[in-house]
Amino acid sequence: MTKQRGQAVTDKIIDTAGRLFYKQGFNATGINQVIEEADIAKASLYKHFESKNDLMVAYLQGLHQSWYNRLETDIEKISDPKEKLLALFDHHDARQQFRDFGGCPFIKANNEAGAADPRILTEVQEAKEHAKSYIKTLVANSGHRQVLSDDELAETIFLMIEGGVTTASVFKQSADLQTAKKLIQKLI
Known part of the structure; x- marks a missing residue:
């Protein structure tokens, strides 16, 4: 107990x-x-x-796990492989709405503490690499049109999501994430 x-x-x-x-x-x-x-x-x-930095590292580790679990749960509900790729944008849009368009918590942590403590930077990088890896898996299984290679498409989706989350935070709206989704739809 x-x-x-x-x-x-x-x-x-x-x-x-x-x-x-x-x-x-x-x-x-x-x-x-x-x-x-x-x-x-x-x-x-x-x-x-022992320190506030240790607390930040623990927060980021838990956040990473809960973020991935939530993402995977949302995406795995969808059966069509191409729709899974597009659902990534809807997932991030919903998370930004939930967070009142406050931006990505990993980027926020990196901006404030990533340079001061390499452990924090490592946690942020691991979360972002995990996102890229997950996208690459979805791309590889999508049967996309091959306008871009799997790696190029995965990197494009990752960058479009990251940019869409940033602009959603800046402009306090979802339009850019939805525009990014429409552009990716043309590539798949």
Whole structure:
């Protein structure tokens, strides 16, 4: 039972920190604010995390896993291989709407803390490489028209999604993600 309680505290700390990191930024989020909003003792936080950077790494690791699980669940509901590629854009669009067009949490973390701690940069890079790998698998199984090679199409989709998420964040709307989807539809 102690292990479960310890995990519950860890999860509560990570969830609170992650919400704050995303909403107000890594640099603007203080350890005391995390402690206060998680309603835990300072000793509890430091029992689980030695530093704010350690907390960011844990947040990114959990975020990566939950992001991938959510993406895979959404995409695997679709049977048509080409529609799976297009559904990537709808998934990212829905996530941006859910996040009030706040942008990609991995990019936000990278912008604020990626240069300061190589572990944070590594976590962001791993998440982005995982996204590319997943797209490559979907492309390879899509039977696309071969206007582009599999690698070229996968890279194009990845870059279109990344750009679409960025512009969705800047302009607070989904139009560019949907435009990117339409362009990819012409290639597949």
